[in-house]
Every structure is written in C-alpha cells, then in structure tokens.
Amino acid sequence: VFPHLYSFAFDSLSMVGQNGKWEGSRWVWQVNWRCFQVVWVSVIWSLWLHRNIIIFQQGVMDCKEVLDSIKLRSWKWITSYVPGCSFSYIS
Structure with a gap:
C-alpha cells in the first residue's frame, strides 16, 4: 500500500x-479549482462507500478497488459537472 x-x-x-x-x-x-473540489469529494465519498461495504457486508479492505473507484467516480463527476474541465479516463 x-x-x-x-x-x-x-x-x-x-x-x-x-x-x-x-x-x-x-x-x-x-x-480549474472546481476539478480539484470534485476529486476531493470523490475521495471522501469512495472511502465512505468502501467503509460501509466493510462494516455492513463483511467486505475486506482493497486499496486497488478504492483507488479505481476514486478515479472512475472523479472522471464521471468532472466530465458531467465541471464545464471546461475534461480529460480522458485512460490518461
């Protein structure tokens, strides 16, 4: 890790x-500072959701899964909600 x-x-x-x-x-x-704000919220939200899986569904900690969900969620939210801030998911 x-x-x-x-x-x-x-x-x-x-x-x-x-x-x-x-x-x-x-x-x-x-x-565009709005992009960084969206990423910050995406990090917090992804950690919260993963925490809930661990607590309520007897999941296990998986750092790669958390990082992947942060990347995907950030990309989706930025491309949807931040005008003028776009990037490729692959990059």
Whole structure:
C-alpha cells in the first residue's frame, strides 16, 4: 500500500508543476479549482462507500478497488459537472 501511495504523491507533485507558472515572485495556478473540489469529494465519498461495504457486508479492505473507484467516480463527476474541465479516463 505505502509504495503505491508514495508514487501517487510524486505523480501529484509533477502535476502541480504542469499546472502553474511563476509570474514575478508569485506562483499562479492555471487550473480549474472546481476539478480539484470534485476529486476531493470523490475521495471522501469512495472511502465512505468502501467503509460501509466493510462494516455492513463483511467486505475486506482493497486499496486497488478504492483507488479505481476514486478515479472512475472523479472522471464521471468532472466530465458531467465541471464545464471546461475534461480529460480522458485512460490518461
């Protein structure tokens, strides 16, 4: 679990560098913050649903399943609810 999350953190850092630039002495983001808000809610909701499966249906913890559901849910919600923010599910 930890190595996967560790690589996810570094992928996120590279994403930060691709979505902003320095203007003078100030960092300026060039992203749609609504996309990040949708991803945050998707993470919380996916964890909550997986928790419910573990508690009420005697499920087991499956990190890959949780990450996959976060990715799919984020993609669905962003493409549906955030105008001007689209990306391929495969990428």
